[in-house]
Amino acid sequence: MTTEERLTSKLAEMGLTMPAAAAPKGLYRPVVIAGNLAYTSGHLPVTPDGQLITGRVGDDLDVERGQQAAALAGLGILATLKAELGSLDRVVRLVKLLGLVNCTPDFTQQPAVINGVSQLMADVFGPDAGIGARSAVGVTALPLGVPVEVEAVFEIAV
């Protein structure tokens, strides 16, 4: 299967449609390509119909809802990449994810939350190319009050 075919299959499994690539809301680009690396901006969790997920993990959201938010942020990254590259089949591999979790000070399951986006990447790009290096971090606040922000570096075919 190609990456695009796996994406279609994964979206069906999630019961979601591919969101439109988000327009930048400030002085940044959703993705910049330098050489064979694509650097994405931090993406926030937005549902395919455009609703922003908000709240703090460990307080308003439990781990499972945090994972769902992380997956939505990841879906936004895929939409951004697809808009930039034309097809996700041009992606060689996921290099790195930085997963930021807006959480209470006593919350320690940031990796479980960020697995929401890592599982999406593994399913779409496959278990080799779709699993990259990663850091999961708990932070005190995120833009617009979202629970998760995710940025990524991909290797692409040029």
Place this chain on the structure above:
Amino acid sequence: MTTEERLTSKLAEMGLTMPAAAAPKGLYRPVVIAGNLAYTSGHLPVTPDGQLITGRVGDDLDVERGQQAAALAGLGILATLKAELGSLDRVVRLVKLLGLVNCTPDFTQQPAVINGVSQLMADVFGPDAGIGARSAVGVTALPLGVPVEVEAVFEIAV
């Protein structure tokens, strides 16, 4: 206009002089070049006469003063780059910014704060090369009590 000419113009508009490149205060280098990418260290907001800005956004500083601090951190990045490269005209483009905002847990306008440095980069490098990917994040504490820390990746001509 060249980048160096835009920098001169922007400094005049801000009423600032170019700061000296900051000497590293620990076991790090202000910038490291690998291939055609320049990775900067996190830069703190320092005025051209060397005064460090401190405080927490959402408490001691409002959004506008946070933006000014972010612009000063960005000016420090430009001073570091200029010291390393000789001229900012060697910069091909801004690839990525990571903007860290020391803020209260209920503060959600990190992107507005980080626009302070993004506007500087856009003005100096131009609206294409000066706008990169970006993440804005709220954190619980920063070195020396500063409100903003900014790190950047640039593509350079080699």
Place this chain on the structure above:
Amino acid sequence: MTTEERLTSKLAEMGLTMPAAAAPKGLYRPVVIAGNLAYTSGHLPVTPDGQLITGRVGDDLDVERGQQAAALAGLGILATLKAELGSLDRVVRLVKLLGLVNCTPDFTQQPAVINGVSQLMADVFGPDAGIGARSAVGVTALPLGVPVEVEAVFEIAV
């Protein structure tokens, strides 16, 4: 001296043995190589006999114990790199560190804590190749309650 010889010497000085490379605990790889850059995941402080260090700096841990934790996270990065590359002699230089410190809101010595890992890198790779760009940041919570998480980018010979 080669890097591997400096590593042996540094381990003796620290009174530590080289830890085994940590198996990934989730959907990530400890390190991914893209071109001539090696991106590591965030590494947590684990003693060579496998005990995780936990606690918050500024509360449970002072600066010195935070530095020791940072050095252990760095040792884990070296173990990961050695397992991937065969020999640390293949490392050209440290490009960048991101040091995340789980700390109280009033703690401002993140750079001193992260010096624990920077000193290790400088001792093992030497004072030129082992000192890279760096950001030190205070965050509200880290995975499993650790005080320090460190990720790194290295340039390698390919």
